Amino acid sequence: MPSAPLPEVVSLGCRLNIAESETIRALVAGRDMVVVNSCAVTNAAVKATRVAIRRARRDRPDAQIVVTGCAAQIDPGAFAAMPEVDRVIGNADKLSPAAWATLAPVVVSDIMQVRETAPHLVASFSSHARAFVEVQNGCDHRCTFCAIPFGRGPSRSVPAGAVVDRIAGLVDAGHREIVLTGVDLTSYGPDLPGAPTLGQLVERILHAVPRLERLRLSSLDGIEIDDRLFALLTTEPRIMPHVHLSLQAGDDMVLKRMKRRHSRAQSVALVQRLKTARPDIAIGADLIAGFPTEDEAMFQNTHALIADCDIVHSHIFPYSPRAGTPAARMPQVEPEIRRRRAAILRETGQAVRAAWLQKLVGTTQHLLVERPGDRGHVGNFAEVLLDAPAAPGDILRITITGVLGERLSATRESL
Secondary structure (H helix, E strand, C coil), rough: CCCCCEEEEEEEECCHHHHEEEEEECCCCCCCCCEEECCCCCCHHHHHHHHHHHHHHHHHCCEEEEEEEHHHHHHHHHHHHCCCCCCCEEECCCCCHHHHHHCEEEECCCHHHCCCCCCCCCCCCCCCHHHEEEEEEEECCCCCCHHHHHHHCEEEEEEEEEEEEHHHHHHHHCCEEEECCCCCHHHCCCCCCCCHHHHHHHHHHEEEEEEEECCEEECCCCCCCCCCHHHHHHHHCEECCEEEEEEEEEHHHHHHHHHCCCHHHHHHHHHHHHHCCCCCCEEEEEEECCCCCCCCHHHHHHHHHHHHEEEEEEEEEEEECCCHHHHHHCCCHHHHHHHHHHHHHHHHHHHHHHHHHHHCCEEEEEEEEEEECEEEEECCEEEHHHHHCCCCEEEEEEEEEECCCCCCEEEECCC
16 A cells, blocks of 8 residues: 655745754644745745745645745735645744644734744754754844844744753754754843853853764854854854854945944954954855945945955845835835846855865865765865765765865765
């Protein structure tokens, strides 16, 4: 007798979605279902969600199609109206067994009323070599371009004890690298008793879980990196030498109109401090091209930031006006100019990255093997192709032998 189809979870967007998708996978086990865990950071992300929904219906015509995530939370009616969609479940509900037990076509609570979050109690991340642990959710800031607070609600933190227990369990299950995730990770703690900081949480994790070999942090707001967290990022060997910063722009007027809390000079100074203290640290950053009112001189300031901050992992987005945000009401840059500027930023980012990858040739690194076993990422998050397959989840000592486009090649020696 043929076995029942397995549920599928399509995760779009951020690492927090990846973490939550594993919980959803456990909640819908045994069902003929495709869950699309959506993203709403840009209009393109919402479009990608619609494409994923239509593909799911085409590939699994008999499965129940459920849409959740930020796009579903922000505009549930639009997704409920799609003929391919059976159900819509909001961000505040998607980790609740009750939401998956009901047959209601739309289950979307008021995300702005949510005040608590909790770690997702799945035993392991079956399809990932590294495990993602949510320690924070939501955002209290109101950057003028961003709709995510309306999809995620107010900032809230997971108590440190629950985080430590979660990580200890994942390490026991065989995960050797943990990634701390959140919508606004560096805002961790003020809503908890004693107002712990992200640095204090990281210290507690490292002390309480000595068997944890590799710890990585997702996107950080540089203005909130205090001395304790800075010291950990630059001196703790179990924290990977990779910092992804939420920079968004390199022009002070654009940053002000974005309602960001840092200046260009502060970003450059932070990166210089990080690289002086830990020369092998790799810098990643998000940058937006064509923000409303951005003229050519403002754009050039952002363009120059890629070299000034040695950004080797650049995430470039053309500005996308999101309904209901203040930036959508500002004087807009023509779409073609946005696209052209984004292309210029990507080209420069690729050139800076290529030079960095070339400098890594001949170095020895430690690599976490990822599926299917012929590749992985080293500590600075450069992707590497191996000369021979290994078991996913292994950590190997490797020598970098060359550059293959956006990746490196390597020979290996097992630890």
